Amino acid sequence: MPGRKNVEHVRVIDSHTGGEPTRVVVSGGPDLGTGPLAERRDLLRDKYDGYRSAVVNEPRGSDVLVGAWLCEPTDPSCVAGVIFFNNVGYLGMCGHGTMGVAVTLAHLGRIGPGIHKLETPVGVVEFEYEGGNRVAVENVPSYRYRNDIGVKVPIGHIIGDVAWGGNWFFLVRAITEPDQLGEDIDELTTLAWDIRKALAKQGHTGLKGEDIDHIELFGPPQSPENHSRNFVLCPGGAYDRSPCGTGTSAKLACLYADGKLKEGEIYRQESIIGSVFEGSVRVVDGQIIPRIVGSAYVTGEALLILNPDDPFRLGIPR
Ligand code: PYC
Numbered sequence: 184m185p186g187r188k189n190v191e192h193v194r195v196i197d198s199h200t201g202g203e204p205t206r207v208v209v210s211g212g213p214d215l216g217t218g219p220l221a222e223r224r225d226l227l228r229d230k231y232d233g234y235r236s237a238v239v240n241e242p243r244g245s246d247v248l249v250g251a252w253l254c255e256p257t258d259p260s261c262v263a264g265v266i267f268f269n270n271v272g273y274l275g276m277c278g279h280g281t282m283g284v285a286v287t288l289a290h291l292g293r294i295g296p297g298i299h300k301l302e303t304p305v306g307v308v309e310f311e312y313e314g315g316n317r318v319a320v321e322n323v324p325s326y327r328y329r330n331d332i333g334v335k336v337p338i339g340h341i342i343g344d345v346a347w348g349g350n351w352f353f354l355v356r357a358i359t360e361p362d363q364l365g366e367d368i369d370e371l372t373t374l375a376w377d378i379r380k381a382l383a384k385q386g387h388t389g390l391k392g393e394d395i396d397h398i399e400l401f402g403p404p405q406s407p408e409n410h411s412r413n414f415v416l417c418p419g420g421a422y423d424r425s426p427c428g429t430g431t432s433a434k435l436a437c438l439y440a441d442g443k444l445k446e447g448e449i450y451r452q453e454s455i456i457g458s459v460f461e462g463s464v465r466v467v468d469g470q471i472i473p474r475i476v477g478s479a480y481v482t483g484e485a486l487l488i489l490n491p492d493d494p495f496r497l498g499i500p501r
Contacts, residue, residue, distance in 0.1 A: 191489040193238060196290065198283040200479040201425030201458030205283030207251045208238060209291070211487075215254060215266075221304040223254060224266045224273055233497035235268045237489055240498030246270045246421040249280050251287075256302040262294055264302040270419035270501045275305040275323075276349025278428010278460070282318040282479040285310050290481045305349060316478040320428055323349050324470035325436040328390055331356070336377040343378075348432030348473065351389040352397045352415075353382055368422060371455070375400060375416035394418075399430045409451040409459060419501055425477065426452040426460040432473035435462045439471055 193211035197204060213231040215223040227235065239248045254264035265284055267274040274280070281301060288294045289312055296314040300307050309321040329345040332353070343355040355378065365371065375398040382395050389395060396418040404412045415423040415430045423430065431452045438444035450462045461476040489496045 189491045193234070193487040193489065195238065195485050195487055196287045196481060197483040197485070198286055198479050198481045199424075200279035200282040201454055201460065201477055202456050203279045203423055203425035203427075204248050204482075205251055205277075205280045205287075205479070206238060206244065206248055207253055207284055207287045209253055209287075212252070215252075217255060217257065219257060220254065220264050220266065220302050223264070224304040227252065227266060227268075228273055235273075236498035236500055237496060238487065238498075239268065240270055240501060242495060243487055243498065244270075246419055246501070247424065249274070249277055249283075251277070251280050251284050253284070258300070258302050258307060261300040261302040261307060262288060266304060269417060270421070272418065273304075274350055274418075274429075276303050276308065276429055278320050278322060278349070278430075278432065278475050279423070279425040279477065279479070281308060281310055281320045281428065282477050285312045285318040286316060286479040286481055288312075316480055317476065318479060319474055319476040322428065322432045322473045322475060325349070325432040325473050326471060327433075327437045327440045329387070330437075330440070332382075332387060334378055334381040334385060334387075336374065336381050338374060338377075341378055341381075344437050345387065345389065345395055346433035346436050347389065348434075348436065349429035350397050351393050351395045352399050352430055352433040353378060353387075353395045354399045354430075354434060354437055355401065366455070368455070371400060371414045372416060372420070372422060375414065375422075376420070379416065397427070397430060399427070399434065401434075404451075404453045405457060406453060406459075409453040412453040412455065414455045422455065424454060424456050425458055426454040428460065428475045428477070431460050431462045431475050435464050435473045436471050439464050439466075
């Protein structure tokens with residue numbers, strides 16, 4: 184059969200964390216070598232980006248899917264290395280994705296309940312697998328970089344903070360009608376895109392000039408047990424179904440900076456679909472270390488087939 188010998192297989196395991204999906208690549212794809220994770224991420228991006236698209240984009244995936252490429256760690260104390268990616272590129276860290284990786288490693292029999300480390304391109308993160316579906320992630324140090332940044336969007340003037348939680352976030356503090364976070368996903372998406380474009384136009388960036396590519400809006404929670412409800416727009420235009428682990432970390436860093444959250448206090452962040460992450464912070468050598476707890480469930484296993492005769496073998500690029 185034409186091209187048959189060049190068919191490639193990529194083995195994946197799917198999960199969701201608070202409704203947000205993660206697809207873990209467990210084997211197949213290019214050899215990324217044994218260098219630092221940031222170098223392997225750059226190699227995947229610069230030389231083999233088609234595999235990222237093949238794994239998460241249509242027709243095999245969708246805009247909301249986050250991929251996690253499992254690698255051998257360079258640090259032997261880590262249970263694995265992981266490179267997170269999405270429909271348009273690569274993520275520094277991913278909180279819901281780390282929980283997805285944790286239950287996937289447990290599903291594969293590679294870990295049991297206990298504390299484990301994972302190497303990412305932005306540093307080592309620790310997670311506690313509690314058994315079953317519960318996972319606590321100790322994220323990278325998080326901080327507020329700028330506060331009270333004003334941006335003009337068609338609906339009015341927005342004030343917010345720029346913070347790092349493993350990705351760059353703009354966290355809206357006040358909008359024209361404070362405390363009103365509607366439920367209309369299209370409206371929320373439009374507002375968040377307008378904010379993202381306005382930030383870029385006004386020259387606001389992360390610490391080293393990075394795009395602020397995650398926008399987070401807040402409103403009152405639906406459940407009185409929770410502290411707030413959020414809507415997070417991800418870089419490729421999809422909204423996070425979970426409360427977003429890195430976004431919740433950025434929020435915790437802002438609350439701590441404002442004196443509204445003490446070390447060890449629990450903050451319950453509800454997502455726009457009602458799933459919840461429980462967050463808290465520790466302060467170590469002046470750095471804020473967020474801990475985010477949530478639940479993830481394995482939903483499927485698959486062997487992706489990349490057939491050289493298929494014009495869309497590398498996905499439909501976004
Ligand atoms: O949970 O950190 C997260 C995340 C980032 C993008 C989507 N989810």
